[in-house]
Amino acid sequence: MTFSSMLIVGATSQIASHTAYALVPHCRRFVLAARNSERLALLADDLRHRGAEAVYTLPYDAEQDTDRDLIEEACALLGELPTVVLIAHAVLPRDDQAYRSKQTTREVLQINTSSVLVLCATIASHFEERGYGTVAVISSVAADRARRSNFLYAATKAALDVYLDGLALRWQAQSPALRVLTIKPGFVRTPMTAHLERVPFSVSAERVGRSIARLIIHGSTGRRYIPWWWRPVMLIARCLPRWVMQRIRL
Amino acid sequence: MTKQRLESWTGVVSPSPVETITLQSTEENPFTHTHASLLARGYGSSYGDICLPTGKAVLCTGLNRIRWFNNQTGIICAEAGVRLGDLVAVTISQGWTLPVLPGTEQVSIGGAIASDIHGKSHHWAGTFGRWVRRVGLIRSDGRIECSPTENAELFGATIGGLGLTGIITWAELQLVPCVSPWMECHDVPFSSLDEYVERSAELERSFDYVVAWCDLSRRGVITGIIHASRFFSSPSAKPEPKRKVPLIEHIPRLPFRLLSRPIVWLASRVRHMVQRPQRIAHYRSVMFPLDGLPWNRLFGPGGFYQLHAVLPPAQRLDAIAALCQHLWQARVALPLCVLKNFSALRSPGLLSFPMEGTSIAVDVPNTPRARQVLETIIADIATIGGRIYPAKDVLLNAEQFQRMYPNWRLLEHYRDRRCSSQFWERVTRQQ
Ligand SMILES: Cc1cc2nc3c(=O)[nH]c(=O)nc-3n(C[C@H](O)[C@H](O)[C@H](O)COP(=O)(O)OP(=O)(O)OC[C@H]3O[C@@H](n4cnc5c(N)ncnc54)[C@H](O)[C@@H]3O)c2cc1C
Ligand SMILES: NC(=O)c1ccc[n+]([C@@H]2O[C@H](COP(=O)([O-])OP(=O)(O)OC[C@H]3O[C@@H](n4cnc5c(N)ncnc54)[C@H](OP(=O)(O)O)[C@@H]3O)[C@@H](O)[C@H]2O)c1
Numbered sequence: 271m272t273f274s275s276m277l278i279v280g281a282t283s284q285i286a287s288h289t290a291y292a293l294v295p296h297c298r299r300f301v302l303a304a305r306n307s308e309r310l311a312l313l314a315d316d317l318r319h320r321g322a323e324a325v326y327t328l329p330y331d332a333e334q335d336t337d338r339d340l341i342e343e344a345c346a347l348l349g350e351l352p353t354v355v356l357i358a359h360a361v362l363p364r365d366d367q368a369y370r371s372k373q374t375t376r377e378v379l380q381i382n383t384s385s386v387l388v389l390c391a392t393i394a395s396h397f398e399e400r401g402y403g404t405v406a407v408i409s410s411v412a413a414d415r416a417r418r419s420n421f422l423y424a425a426t427k428a429a430l431d432v433y434l435d436g437l438a439l440r441w442q443a444q445s446p447a448l449r450v451l452t453i454k455p456g457f458v459r460t461p462m463t464a465h466l467e468r469v470p471f472s473v474s475a476e477r478v479g480r481s482i483a484r485l486i487i488h489g490s491t492g493r494r495y496i497p498w499w500w501r502p503v504m505l506i507a508r509c510l511p512r513w514v515m516q517r518i519r520l
Numbered sequence: 521m522t523k524q525r526l527e528s529w530t531g532v533v534s535p536s537p538v539e540t541i542t543l544q545s546t547e548e549n550p551f552t553h554t555h556a557s558l559l560a561r562g563y564g565s566s567y568g569d570i571c572l573p574t575g576k577a578v579l580c581t582g583l584n585r586i587r588w589f590n591n592q593t594g595i596i597c598a599e600a601g602v603r604l605g606d607l608v609a610v611t612i613s614q615g616w617t618l619p620v621l622p623g624t625e626q627v628s629i630g631g632a633i634a635s636d637i638h639g640k641s642h643h644w645a646g647t648f649g650r651w652v653r654r655v656g657l658i659r660s661d662g663r664i665e666c667s668p669t670e671n672a673e674l675f676g677a678t679i680g681g682l683g684l685t686g687i688i689t690w691a692e693l694q695l696v697p698c699v700s701p702w703m704e705c706h707d708v709p710f711s712s713l714d715e716y717v718e719r720s721a722e723l724e725r726s727f728d729y730v731v732a733w734c735d736l737s738r739r740g741v742i743t744g745i746i747h748a749s750r751f752f753s754s755p756s757a758k759p760e761p762k763r764k765v766p767l768i769e770h771i772p773r774l775p776f777r778l779l780s781r782p783i784v785w786l787a788s789r790v791r792h793m794v795q796r797p798q799r800i801a802h803y804r805s806v807m808f809p810l811d812g813l814p815w816n817r818l819f820g821p822g823g824f825y826q827l828h829a830v831l832p833p834a835q836r837l838d839a840i841a842a843l844c845q846h847l848w849q850a851r852v853a854l855p856l857c858v859l860k861n862f863s864a865l866r867s868p869g870l871l872s873f874p875m876e877g878t879s880i881a882v883d884v885p886n887t888p889r890a891r892q893v894l895e896t897i898i899a900d901i902a903t904i905g906g907r908i909y910p911a912k913d914v915l916l917n918a919e920q921f922q923r924m925y926p927n928w929r930l931l932e933h934y935r936d937r938r939c940s941s942q943f944w945e946r947v948t949r950q951q
Contacts, residue, residue, distance in 0.1 A: 284582070313585060315585070316587075319588065321613070467524065
């Protein structure tokens with residue numbers, strides 16, 4: 271499948287940029303939104319050299335730009351609503367004590383959850399009106415079961431999962447051309463996780479990017495785990511009684 | 521920031537856990553964040569300790585953007601972390617390819633320059649460094665650009681400079697035209713070293729890419745197959761094979777040595793039988809044959825060494841024969857042995873490995889006996905004026921290295937005082 275245009279929010283994230291690389295042969299025009307405008311410009315040039323027909327950029331900060339309608343802005347650049355929107359930005363607090371800070375909690379919640387849901391709201395209104403479109407959001411396997419570390423991050427992602435499940439149910443009833451894709455990668459080696467111990471079975475951002483591209487091209491919907499074996503792993507993890515989680519030091 | 525042990529492709533680990541600084545943009549300067557000594561790192565595809573830092577590692581794989589590409593002149597400017605495989609995947613559809621490609625696509629532009637890599641095309645293309653037009657470096661005292669005409673000495677030191685002259689952030693490369701991603705491949709068997717020399721010289725006249733697989737599975741017998749190929753414009757091309765990207769980044773090693781002598785013997789017999797005189801294949805399967813396999817994990821818990829040497833033309837036949845005799849004495853499986861000829865084309869690099877002669881690369885399982893044998897072989901190679909490839913080495917001592925690379929003092933002169941590697945410490949240590 272090829273589609274005519276796509277908006278990527280948080281485009282400079284490692285996973286999102288690899289997704290864009292993998293989508294170049296399938297998508298003609300890109301709008302990239304991200305916070306760091308310098309890296310955004312470099313990525314845009316890069317995609318052009320890799321064969322994208324047109325690449326536009328929008329500066330976007332998930333903490334500050336709460337009132338903007340990115341979809342409208344992308345539409346103005348493209349002359350049409352994008353067919354696919356991928357939302358990839360997030361922060362993972364580094365400090366293990368982050369959950370005790372009001373400031374960090376507010377910030378993480380704003381970037382990972384509020385900004386994403388606000389975007390989803392505008393996407394929903396635009397897409398429902400037009401009758402088709404795919405919204406793909408990068409969540410995480412972390413959201414499936416709380417651990418003693420990073421549960422603030424997990425909680426912000428869990429909210430996305432529930433919201434997207436609901437939106438998917440609603441859209442399914444409306445039209446098969448309205449798609450919601452919840453992407454749940456396992457541990458990926460990216461700048462976000464550079465400070466963590468090397469985890470066995472970690473995968474590269476490139477690999478994840480390709481898988482996301484494939485899911486989008488095939489029009490997949492629902493919660494998708496990358497790599498696939500995280501699905502059975504998390505199924506088991508969800509069933510583990512609490513005392514087992516207490517013993518596992520993760 | 522947690523520390524972890526870094527590894528080379530063969531599993532040589534840093535003696536202590538090290539901190540890694542990840543570069544995301546060529547504007548960042550890692551020297552300003554720390555006082556430690558630094559070493560740039562690409563995909564860790566080298567076999568030895570040239571990619572292991574003494575201080576901190578600077579991971580460059582995030583510098584993976586193509587800056588510009590002129591498809592009229594074939595000149596491309598890309599950041600140093602771009603993988604060679606990715607670069608070619610982009611340019612080949614526009615009719616251009618890199619003249620020098622190694623045996624794996626998992627090599628960064630920075631790593632390719634730092635090792636001044638060579639490929640199956642040495643007879644006309646020489647080394648990678650010959651195709652580098654310009655590089656951008658970060659040194660502890662600031663940024664600097666160099667080319668064959670500007671800061672030429674530093675340029676020469678950086679080509680094959682093992683990452684010691686600073687961190688390469690981008691490079692401008694000259695590509696060569698190519699008609700399609702498809703290649704016409706010929707397999708030509710040989711049953712002795714003399715025959716190899718004769719046939720390979722002949723094939724190099726009409727084929728752009730020539731390499732030989734050498735079968736050492738039978739003691740006392742050296743046979744093999746020369747693979748010769750060139751790009752080919754086929755009107756009825758098959759569908760492109762899918763790119764193989766390993767699913768898991770860190771595949772654990774097998775708990776036993778799969779590549780045992782009987783298995784290698786059997787595989788070699790099969791390989792002789794299935795050779796096809798002529799076929800059309802996609803460039804990826806011709807250039808990067810091992811990339812689909814977790815090759816480095818098949819040698820079991822002990823891992824393996826690769827002996828990669830170049831032998832001067834006059835002594836090469838005797839030297840290769842002697843080397844094989846030694847290897848057979850180690851009584852280990854020798855699953856991979858590759859022969860290539862190096863031409864007299866000179867590299868601009870100070871410490872470039874290739875010189876005129878024949879190069880031999882042999883994977884040798886790590887056993888105490890094999891190690892002893894390798895040490896003898898390396899000593900012999902040093903006496904006859906051959907060289908060992910730093911990117912594959914763990915066994916050279918300072919005296920041997922300095923004899924093989926008399927220019928090392930010049931590189932030491934241009935080395936950034938804040939850059940060093942485990943390799944450099946080992947081979948420049950005062951005796
Ligand atoms: C299966 C396989 C086949 C191979 N075949 C060949 C072959 O045919 N011919 C050949 O010549 N080599 C071959 N190699 C070796 C490989 O090309 C070199 O070891 C290469 O240097 C690895 O590049 P890397 O990006 O992985 O760098 P690393 O292994 O991470 O580092 C290698 C060196 O490059 C330096 N370096 C890396 N990035 C930078 C940078 N940005 N700036 C400055 N210095 C940097 C490092 O400091 C280090 O000294 C092969 C390796 C494998 C695994
Ligand atoms: N890495 C993993 O193991 C893993 C696992 C599961 C899910 N994920 C998810 O995958 C997605 C991509 O992450 P990644 O691993 O590719 O890491 P990454 O490269 O660090 O990407 C995170 C991105 O979020 C952006 N961002 C942070 N705060 C922002 C803000 N206020 N406004 C706009 N953008 C902001 C960052 O922008 P800057 O470039 O400007 O900093 C960065 O590009 C995230 O949603 C992450 O939760 C990752």
